[in-house]
Amino acid sequence: MKIRSRLMLAACLLGLGQFALATSPQQSAQQLIEQLQAGQFSAAEARFSPQMAQAVPAARLAQLWQALNQQLGTLTSNPEGELSQVDGHQRVVSRLQFDKGALLATTVIDPQGRIAGFHLAPVTDPAPAVAADAPFSELPLQIIHGPGPLGATLSLPKGDGPFPAVVLVHGSGPQDRDETIGPNKPFADIAHGLAAQGIAVLRYDKRTQARPQDFSDGVSLATETTDDAVAAVALLKQQPGIDPARVFVLGHSQGGMLAARIATASQAAGAILFAAPARPILDLLREQNAYLLAQSPQIPAEAARAHMDQLDTAIAALRRDPAATLPALPGLTGAWWQEVEAVDVVGETRDAGLPTLLLQGGRDFQVVDADWRRLKTGLTGQRYTFRHYPALNHLGMAGEGAGTLAEYQQPGKVAAGLINDIAQWIHAR
Structure with missing residues (x-):
């Protein structure tokens, strides 16, 4: 299992939203990013569905976005995205530029104007074209x-x-x-x-x-x-x-x-x-966290121990409670991990x-x-x-x-x- 993609928070999958929007889909997508970057996590949570708010309350949303900022730096560009139609939904894809890299943000808006999905992924270039003389x-x-x-x-x-x-x-x-x-x-x-x-x-x-x-x-x-x-x-x-x-x-x-x-x-x-x-898999998740912390001498020992203690508590909850989640991975419940x-x-x-x-x-x-x-x-x-x-x-x-x-x-x-x-x-x- 590629825990690397989980640990790096390279992508985040969020659920359905029930907030009726009075703006265009592009503006709605921009507003969500603006709220996150401004630290208005409670305001962002208010636009979530009950299921999404339960899985990703404001405190967890703050953790996710702050971790993203630690990896990529400050958001420098949040342009209006490109709009397309997918199965009756409006999909807005925009390129978010940070100090240290870029992400593609995909926001899906349902027919009622509500946020139906939010996904962040690294910007990737297509594989090189195959040469004409290739076999x-x-x-x-x-x-x-x-x-x-x-x-x-x-x-x-x-x-x-x-x-x-x-x-x-x-x-x-x-x-x-x-x-x-x-x-x-x-x-x-x-x-x-x-x-x-x-x-x-x-x-x-x-x-x-x-x-x-x-x-x-x-x-x-x-x-x-x-x-x-x-x-x-x-x-x-x-x-x-x-x-x-x-x-x-x-x-x-x-x-x-x-x-x-x-x-x-x-x-x-x-x-x-x-x-x-x-x-x-949860044993591997713990081992990988311990390995990466050992490779990061800049992290104080006390902070590393606290992180591992929190992870151990979260893993125990995932193994006994189908509704439990990891703060960094709210879209994956204990049922999935089990x-x-x-x-x-x-x-x-x-x-x-x-x-x-x-x-x-x-x-x-x-x-x-x-x-x-x-x-x-x-x-x-x-x-x-x-x-x-x-x-x-x-x-x-x-x-x-x-x-x-x-x-x-x-x-x-x-x-x-x-x-x-x-x-x-x-x-x-």
Whole structure:
């Protein structure tokens, strides 16, 4: 699971609003940002629905926005956004400029003029266009499923086919089809690397990123990840030039945790688990917080202890109360965390009875050696192939020394050796 996206507060998904607005949708979106930046959190909360106000009261809203300011500095530009229509709703997308970076703010307004969703995501550039002489081409597709469609890209090798193929399934949090983080696009790297070796790849925008308005009634693993992934496999099997009997599922982080489940439900030919957690997710969340605090000597020891004490209290509440939330992640209730913790990665992978490739970086501080050992101990037999890369981080990119969050902001590429191992494994099936 990509706790990095959770910890960094790179995106925030909020629920339905019930405040009737007398202004245009663009003005409404600007006013909300102005209230947050001015510290008028109670005024902002007054525009929330009862459910949203309960999950994100003014005090928690203040924590979220102040943490954002600590990461990106002061807001310097809040322009009027671009207006579009989505399923009868008005969607306003604007680029917010801060001292140290930019975010895309998406505000969804319902037909009654109420705020129906609010989503912040890092500004990302599209993956570079494929060169004309590349051994593959890319085709736009749509996954027609659930409340609305998701944009997708098929990287298709040139030639007659039929080709083996793989669907890429994201980690946690809102993710685009390239799984962009900072300047890095690991899913684009994997797609292009495999397509150059004769393997078609389908990657798509995750619903929490592309359609946050679909989650006004809450989030589950099915609505967030598995249902769309199963639909993606079905779409890929139907494409010309694809061998439907040789379509695989590659899941990264949280996607890896669910890869066997998705492969079973979609009748895929096999599963690839890349940096898949194999222990209780809330244990990993605590470990990651402790690791990052240990890497931050500028934080006073007393403040670090207080943070961990608060986190321990919050984790205990999440495990016993389906309605509990983390202050930094109000959109995810205890029910969601309990559902994630109930996933038995080893058991589901074993029960799937499918050929499985497992990949792990030795410098990954999010999914660590304890998870890798559990997978290796629990999955034995010829069906399972394990590949460990001492120099790689959670994104499959090489580096030196202990892994850090800052490393994700440094340009890199998924290691060619990891991509080659995936290609060889698929071609051998």
